[in-house]
Amino acid sequence: MSLSNSITKLRNASRRRLPVARLTNDKVTRSFVSVLCAEGYVWGSEISDGELVVSLKYGIAGEPVLRELRIRSTSSRRVYCNKESVEPVLGGIGTLVLSTSAGMLSDRSARKLGFGGEVIAVVS
Numbered sequence: 425m426s427l428s429n430s431i432t433k434l435r436n437a438s439r440r441r442l443p444v445a446r447l448t449n450d451k452v453t454r455s456f457v458s459v460l461c462a463e464g465y466v467w468g469s470e471i472s473d474g475e476l477v478v479s480l481k482y483g484i485a486g487e488p489v490l491r492e493l494r495i496r497s498t499s500s501r502r503v504y505c506n507k508e509s510v511e512p513v514l515g516g517i518g519t520l521v522l523s524t525s526a527g528m529l530s531d532r533s534a535r536k537l538g539f540g541g542e543v544i545a546v547v548s
Contacts, residue, residue, distance in 0.1 A: 427452050427453060427456060427544070428495055428498070429448070430447040430448060430453045430456070431456075431493055431495055431545060433445050433446070433447055434447070434460075434478065434480075434490065434493060435490075435493045437480060438480055438488040438490040438491075438493070439488070441482065441486065441488065442480065443479065443480060444477050444478060444479055444480065445477075445478045445480060446475045446476070446477055446478075447475065447476040447477075447478060448475070448476065449471055449474055449475055449476040452528075453476055454469070454476060455527055455528035456521060456528055456544065456545075457469045457476065457478055458528070459519075459521050459528050459529065459530050460478075460490070460521075460547065462530065463519050463530050463532075463547070464481070464489070465481060465489055465490045465519075465547060466478050466479060466480055466481050466489075466490065467479035467480070467481050490547065491548055492518075492546070492547070492548045493545060493546075493547050494545060494546045495544070495545055496520075496543040496544065496545060496546055497542050497543055497544055502542055503542065503543040504540070504541065504542050504543065505522070505540050505541070505543055506540035507534070507535070507538050507539055507540040508540075509540070510522070510531050510534050510535050510539075510540060511531075512531065513531065513546055513547075513548065514548055517548060518546060518547060518548035519531055519532070519546075519547045519548070520534075520543055520545075520546055520547075521543075521544045521545045521546075521547060522534050522539070522540070522541040522542065522543055522544065523541050523542040523544050524539040524540065524541035524542075525539065525541070526539055528544070529541070
């Protein structure tokens, strides 16, 4: 399966308010989930029965922390940004997930380290 399938599974699980989402266990998905974890959108992940089990995070009233998850780059249309054009999403409330030469990074990390790359997803 591809990263886009994993992103769709995360989005659907969050909308249904499930406690966990079960994703394919591959390097790209693990990197993507680690960025979400570092930015505070999910609690964490573990590998169980060959799947990556992601613990989803919810607010006090039960609203999902992972409200919007949009895929920006597709196989037919790649979206890139250089280090000067990496800007905050929603005034710093949201996050861009970038695939860079240093691996998957959030927009905050990419600006701090001076990297640009392929825009994988927009998270808020």
